[in-house]
Amino acid sequence: MIDTEEKIIEEEIAETDEEVAVQDQDSADDVASEPVESAVSPVKNNRRKNERRPSRRSERARQEFENKIISVRRVTRVVSGGRRFSFSIAVVIGDKKGKVGVGVGKASDTPIAIEKAIRNAKKNMIKVALTPRGSISHPTETKYASARVFLTPAPGKGVIAGSAVRVVLELAGVKEVSSKILSRSKNKLNIARATVKALKQLKTKKVK
Template sequence: MSDKEKKEIEELVPQSDSEVGEKIIETVSEVTDVSKIEKEAPATPAPAFNLGGNRDRRKNERRPSRRPERARQEFDNKIISVRRVTRVVAGGRRFSFSIAMVIGDKKGRVGVGIGKAGDTPIAIDKATSAAKKSMITILLNNKNSIAHPVEAKYSSARVSIMPAPGKGIIAGSAVRVVLELAGVKEVSSKILSRSKNKLNIARATIKALEMLKEGKIKKTKD
């Protein structure tokens, strides 16, 4: 019998219990060694999934707005009267708008103007340009109040304005609009006529404030 045949017979013969136990111990030790290696090896982090897509990146990478920034207006404005005028012609009726506007810088300059046009935006532009042409500069004291009482009349409207320290602006109708846009504070006003025409009242207020140029400025102590 050759050596090769003997080896094949030995492999077919069942091994003893001791030999089998030794082989089991060897395999267990190998497994434990592998577990140690796995513990010592750094764990690779799990890939993070962004469920929200690229929203955060899009927020940071937004394109700059192409719209030019609006320049701050030199004057504040407020419309006090809007009238729609109808004119009957051979072809039918034609409508136009008449707008009365007050503008001011709240630093002592104020003006009133009227604009007439077939479209409202054009009428507003005309009223603004007319108000700029008629602007006046008011003499105020260090508390942005007037130095002395004034009273003026324009058409059928009559307005009286008096200093009122510590009371703010006590006024109504178009008088208040003119005083606020002119930057006048701590005054009291009264409409002495029955006229409800806001344009005439505003012009009477402007006329009264113009009288402050004739008086002297009185500086008040804090």
């Protein structure tokens, strides 16, 4: 069953510069400008606090990690007022140096869902124990839900993988490995999580 989406209220504040045309110079001199400045300046400060912090956080995440979307689902919920649409997006992030994670974000707008998925992926990130040549130390097989994935070292052959397995391996920085999906599952999210679970078994440590 699909989890009920919580209501997301987006407040869009349009910043506009008001230009006041003064026709009578004598009357303009009598107008006090100090109360107007004191009333407007706190609003601008609050706006900066609310808008800049999320953008800086997301900017750091983009600079530190690469991300790829592996799954996009549109969910329709029928309510008394009509139909409401939301999006569920699965994302894989990694630094290609051993860190990788899978996350899911849900929202009524795709950009917000992507940001949530990236934050969720960072919470679930692991550190993969790679060999000096960028391979894995031994074969491993694991299952997540209905997806089963098998990984084995492949010296000199590069990354032999497809679907979401390849995305996870490339963003983790694995360069010499062969993989095989042993199940009939076509769910890319489950396949990606099964791959991360397989890499986690290679003496990995969770990133704090």
